[in-house]
Amino acid sequence: MAVASQPLRILIGKVGLDGHDRGVKLIARALRDAGMEVIYTGLHQTPEQIVNTAIQEDVDAIGLSILSGAHRTLFRRVLELLKEQDAEDIALFGGGIIPDEDVPTLTAAGVKALFRPGAPMEEIVTFVKGLKPQG
Amino acid sequence: MxxxxxxxxxxxxxxxxxxxxxxxxxxxxxxxxxxxxxxxxxxxxxxxxxxNGTSRGATVIGVTGYPGAGKSTVVNRLVSCYRRQGLKVGVLAVDISSPVTGGALLGDRIRMQEHALDHGVYIRSMATRGYHGGLAQATGDAALVLETAGYEVILIETIGVGQNEIDIVDLAHVVVAVVAPGLGDEVQAMKAGLLEVAHIVVVNKGDLSGADNTLRDLREWCPNVLRTVATTGEGISELAAAILAHRPSSGVSSVSEVRNR
Known part of the structure; x- marks a missing residue:
């Protein structure tokens, strides 16, 4: 009877100390324009804040922008916390200045996708759309 | 578990x-x-x-008002205030879905992330998904869930109210309307129905010039007008106290009872 309406819910945020949020806002807007509900946390989040927020918001995925060079530590910490909280069903993806050699390590650790400078917006949106809504 | x-x-x-x-x-x-x-x-x-049968009589506070008046910042400060009193606080922050794409950018909690690590605070962003009235269709249900889970104060932030978006009246024990100097005179507030639905009117950004005039004008129409500067926290403890004072302590009604009245 009732029409099921279940847009993807995606948390978009920035962890760590870098304050460059132009890219992340573009991503947030592109996902919104693709029909998703985007929860934007703003700058300077800790991995703990990100994971707690993701659980309260019941998101399908977390997308993090990291331009500070601390990506190895921060992505791993988020994955650890998701595991601790029994929330590994929430997909983690990210973007930023991430050197070639770090990509295989992070994807092996569980980061679903990494988008680096020059990644077309279409590619990012298509990837996120491919994540299944939970509800 | x-x-x-x-x-x-x-x-x-x-x-x-x-x-x-x-x-x-x-x-x-x-x-x-x-x-x-x-x-x-x-x-x-x-x-x-x-x-059913497990609700614990939470106080439901609606926060409505013009876009940009400072609703989220006021809510953030109220959360801190009630936490200092040892109360568990739930927040439902409603933003509008795009009528074109159905997507939504939910950004109210940017102002509330200081509470992200506090286990006594639950914050949830909700998109309207085409529902009119200033809330999402499921906001009332979500409030009931929070009440059942033991949250004692539930703050519901509506979309920036334009006109006639006043469903919050049916859901909240106390409705707070947030306005700011320079966002329209008291006639605008009357037109928007704010003064009809609000138990308490808050003039936020009360340090701006023009705040005195706004306060004076609104006091002609509404008995309960307070001044706040949410960015510094000024006036928030008075507001928090006024809200709880307004909430009738006897004959406590649960979320479901309020909704059925």
């Missing part, structure tokens, strides 16, 4: 009962899952019966 799995529908009676029990025990993941289920399928409202 982990909440029942992700692909849960009302057909799964046992799963739903488990989820309801987890909500009653305050399990945050279960609270989140149930709110999602209620948002996504109206049929899942049957699950609310499983929560």
């Amino acid at each position: 982990s909440p029942a799995g992700p692909h849960l529908f009302m057909r799964d009676i046992e799963g739903m009962a488990t989820l309801a029990e987890q909500v009653k025990s305050g399990n945050v993941r279960a609270v989140s899952r149930l709110i999602t289920l209620l948002e996504n399928h109206r049929d899942n409202r049957q699950a609310l019966h499983l929560l």
Whole structure:
């Protein structure tokens, strides 16, 4: 009877100390324009804040922008916390200045996708759309 | 104890009962899952019966007002204030869905992230998904879920109210309207219906020039007008006290009772 309406819910945020949020806002807007509900946390989040927020918001995925060079530590910490909280069903993806050699390590650790400078917006949106809504 | 799995529908009676029990025990993941289920399928409202009889009489506070008046910042400060009193606080922050794409950018909690690590605070962003009235269709159900999970104060932030978006009246014990100097005179406030629905009117950004005039004008129409500067916290403890004073202490009504009145 009732029409099921279940847009993807995606948390978009920035962890760590870098304050460059132009890219992340573009991503947030592109996902919104693709029909998703985007929860934007703003700058300077800790991995703990990100994971707690993701659980309260019941998101399908977390997308993090990291331009500070601390990506190895921060992505791993988020994955650890998701595991601790029994929330590994929430997909983690990210973007930023991430050197070639770090990509295989992070994807092996569980980061679903990494988008680096020059990644077309279409590619990012298509990837996120491919994540299944939970509800 | 982990909440029942992700692909849960009302057909799964046992799963739903488990989820309801987890909500009653305050399990945050279960609270989140149930709110999602209620948002996504109206049929899942049957699950609310499983929560019945366990509500604990939360105070529901509606915060409405013009876009940009400072609703989220006021809510953030109120959360701090009630936490200092030892109360568990739930926040439902409603933003509008795009009528074109159905997507939404939910950014109210940017102003509230200082509470992200506090286990006594639950914050949930909700998109209107085409529903009119200033709230999402499932906002009332979500408030009931939070009440059942033991949240004692529930703050509901409406979309920036334009005109006639006043569903919050049916849901909240106390409605606070947030206005700011320079965002329209008291005639605008009257037109928007704010003064009809608000128990308390807050002139936020009360340090701006023009705040005195706004306060004076509004006091001609509304008995309960307070000044705040939410960015510094000025006036917030007075507001928090005024809200609880307005809430009738006897004959405490639960979320469901208020909704049925």
